[in-house]
Amino acid sequence: MKSVFSSHPDVEDLGVAERIQAIVGELPRQEARVAQYMLLNIDDLVFQNGASIARKAGASEVTVSRLLRRLGFRGMAGLKRELRTQRDEGSIDMSGDRELDKLDPALKHALDGELRALVSVFSQTMDPRWTRAVRTVTGAQRVFVTGFQSVRGVAEDLSRRLALVRDDVRFFSAHDGMLGEWVGDVEARSAKRKDCVIIVDVVPYAQEAPLLARMSREAGRQLVVLTDELCHWAQSHTELVFHGPSRNGLIIESTVALTSLANLLVDAVARRDPAVAERRMRRWHKITRKLNVF
Amino acid sequence: MKSVFSSHPDVEDLGVAERIQAIVGELPRQEARVAQYMLLNIDDLVFQNGASIARKAGASEVTVSRLLRRLGFRGMAGLKRELRTQRDEGSIDMSGDRELDKLDPALKHALDGELRALVSVFSQTMDPRWTRAVRTVTGAQRVFVTGFQSVRGVAEDLSRRLALVRDDVRFFSAHDGMLGEWVGDVEARSAKRKDCVIIVDVVPYAQEAPLLARMSREAGRQLVVLTDELCHWAQSHTELVFHGPSRNGLIIESTVALTSLANLLVDAVARRDPAVAERRMRRWHKITRKLNVF
DNA sequence: CTTTTCATGAAAGGATTCTTTCATTATTTG
């Protein structure tokens, strides 16, 4: 688990792997065997105990115990303690920003999580499905956007910004009147250019989302889902599911990654015809300017 | 390692966090507390045992044991087994580092910008003014949140999430009816506990923001502003201005940093009294669950 | 070849961790 930014190798205390590496050559036969095993399965050590390592490495429990002692760890507990601090250290180093060292540890962890989440989000744009999603949204006759509870705002902003970039985008809420209009529109099924529904959703809150998803498909609409990493229902309705990790250790889950996904979607759609998009944006700026003067 | 996409999260076996998430709302008090702790420290669970979790979560060992069983794990061992298979499925990893080379240069640049923006945002929480802002929001009698145009959704979500964590939060829009109610309330000026207004704003669009800011101050309300890096007007109305950089080279400016600022604000307020926040969250989970069944 | 040193695991002990049982307390229901 590396950080997004290159992590700084602490000069003084070596990591677990290095320590083993350093002495593996001068160990007695069985201990070396165990050491070797640990090196090869270093990521797995946190899930193990002395006995299991002994078994898998083909040595006795005592040997593992002795080896750990020789490596300078206070037993399995000590090794895990070490692994943990290693993970904590390795997780953040922000481009030499020493200042961040003073950050509250919880926040530091959260920041690291957010950074990873963003990387994950951007990575998803390389997936062929992303391109398909963008094409879907771009080519759709009309686009409906919805979102619930704590991410409803994300969905609303998405619809607003998407509307800057293409025609016939609207936000709709299952509880508002618009649902009627939306449902009643039956001939959409057979239209040449299909409609597209974008659902922004986070798992704990939405029972509505799966329902809407099903309805959308049944009405012959394409479906794009932006959701968090916990989502399990979306896959079965469409392949166009994209995840913005939301757990970051804070009390409230993060909407940053989802927001980024939404931003990227808008940008990608705009990019399909940059000239048009820019023209629209400019016109819009002009309008708001006029409105603002009032 | 693996792709960022989990190949196909089997519908049947949910991840650990999901399982917890799924039932946290309907758990008894202490078990919920433990569950909450596990969610917030999920990355740390592999290093822990039942006793340590119990201690840190403030419950008894037995409670942890029971919770695990209720979640469907065969004790701590079972949970770790689950965590391991989850990791094997690649749901946690992120090492897209190399992969990112294939990213469209424009997006790469944008990603870099977003990362920096987030670091900047988190850095601002170390500023004494941040603490003051948090105190202001926490201590205010009522909190009004507003935002315009393309960040209105951010503001709405902020108000919703803030409302999960403290009383008397409401979103208001200058163009809606609520403004009247808000303006007419003159005696607020002399109240012992002041009201607080949070404005979420990005520069190109809002003429309204400075106006509202002025009105707020004149009405004796505290003012907190979350804005982008281009903002020039806010400083003169309040010192509690925080910036979420929004220019990232994409066609549409980013709302990610602003979103993060909003998230952090909510978390900080919640953190002022975690017990209360947790209780509120839990109650809310329960309610939405009930609503969802409808 | 003998002695010394070292490596190793079996066995037992001790420590830790998990679970079961049960009495107390809180919550819900009638």
Add this chain to the structure above:
DNA sequence: CAAATAATGAAAGAATCCTTTCATGAAAAG
């Protein structure tokens, strides 16, 4: 308000894990 139900932790028991001790055998030294 009373009865029933659920939640909770203390205590004890069971299981697991780690270490200590010691006997055995192998390698190294003399």
